[in-house]
Structures are given as C-alpha cells and as structure tokens.
Amino acid sequence: MRMGYRQIVVDGSPVGLRGLDELFVDLQAQGRTPQDEGLGVEIVTQMSKDNYIPYDARELFAAAFVREYAAYLARGEMGSGRQRGYGTWRGYPREQIPWYPTVNEDLCNGCGSCLKLCRTGVLGPTDGGKVRVADPFGCVVGCSSCANLCKPGAITFPARSILDAYPYKPPGR
Numbered sequence: 001m002r003m004g005y006r007q008i009v010v011d012g013s014p015v016g017l018r019g020l021d022e023l024f025v026d027l028q029a030q031g032r033t034p035q036d037e038g039l040g041v042e043i044v045t046q047m048s049k050d051n052y053i054p055y056d057a058r059e060l061f062a063a064a065f066v067r068e069y070a071a072y073l074a075r076g077e078m079g080s081g082r083q084r085g086y087g088t089w090r091g092y093p094r095e096q097i098p099w100y101p102t103v104n105e106d107l108c109n110g111c112g113s114c115l116k117l118c119r120t121g122v123l124g125p126t127d128g129g130k131v132r133v134a135d136p137f138g139c140v141v142g143c144s145s146c147a148n149l150c151k152p153g154a155i156t157f158p159a160r161s162i163l164d165a166y167p168y169k170p171p172g173r
C-alpha cells in the first residue's frame with residue numbers, strides 16, 4: 001500500500017515523513033491520547049521503520065509527534081475533515097509547502113490580536129498566556145496577515161520567494 005507523505009515542523013524546521021497519517025489513524029482507533037505516557041517515543045520508534053530520524057533528535061521528534069497527534073485529533077473533533085489531508089496548492093500536497101508562521105514566544109506579549117484575526121486553528125494559546133503554532137499546514141499559503149498585525153514582531157514567515165520553487169503543476173502530473 002502506498003504510504004502518505006507530509007511535512008511536520010520539528011524544532012522550527014520542516015521535515016518530510018512517510019506514513020504519519022496512517023499511524024495516527026491506528027492510534028486513534030486504539031483510543032490513544034496525546035497525554036499517554038511515552039506516546040512520543042513510541043511514535044518515534046514506529047516512524048523510524050520508514051523514515052530517518054537522527055538519534056540525537058529523537059526527543060525533538062517525540063515532542064513534535066505528540067503535538068501533531070493532538071492537532072490531528074482536534075481537527076477531527078472540529079469536523080474540519082482535515083484528517084483526509086490539507087488539500088493541494090498549485091497541484092502540490094499542502095504539506096509539502098513550507099509556508100507557515102513561526103512564533104517567538106520571547107517577543108510575544110500575549111495581546112491575542114492574532115488569535116482574534118485568524119480562525120483557522122493555526123495559532124493557539126500557550127498555558128503561559130502566549131501564542132504558539134498549533135497546526136502549521138492549516139495556514140493559507142501566501143497569507144501573512146497575522147505577522148503584519150503583530151506589533152512586537154513575534155510572528156515571522158519565510159521569504160515569499162520560496163514559493164517560486166513550486167510552479168503550477170497541471171492536473172494529473
């Protein structure tokens with residue numbers, strides 16, 4: 001069976017992985033929750049069968065996997081249907097496009113303006129009253145409205161020129 005491919009953000013960088021959504025489907029069917037002890041390490045072990053995960057980065061990957069699994073479950077609860085994928089952009093799977101915000105929590109003052117502006121679920125509150133990136137690939141490719149609004153400059157995006165690497169792909173190619 002062909003495995004799905006998508007990117008997640010690990011320690012601020014995009015990483016492409018095969019088979020993650022299939023694993024999440026299995027975990028959900030087993031009733032696993034993001035709070036389960038050792039879940040991140042377990043996902044690292046499973047994903048290592050089909051992906052290269054550097055030994056020294058296992059903890060970072062474990063944290064990212066738990067965060068992604070929580071976002072995956074939340075999307076299902078919201079009924080957004082995103083468990084079937086984020087769709088495509090210019091013919092490419094959305095998860096292959098490295099366009100999403102990065103939030104510097106040290107600069108964020110917790111004003112909440114970005115949360116009021118963006119209702120996509122990309123951004124969410126932290127326990128400490130600041131903002132974090134909760135669902136990076138829910139971000140609308142090319143949008144940077146929240147960064148423009150953020151007075152302390154806590155939200156940043158990659159250079160728009162990275163999108164030039166993804167020319168329109170005709171359907172079926």
Ligand code: SF4
Binds near residue numbers: 109110154
């Ligand atoms: S707009 Fe900027 S400062 Fe305000 S909550 Fe969002 S990230 Fe933090």
Ligand code: SF4
Binds near residue numbers: 117140145147
């Ligand atoms: S860039 Fe646009 S879609 Fe993406 S998080 Fe900010 S406001 Fe939301």
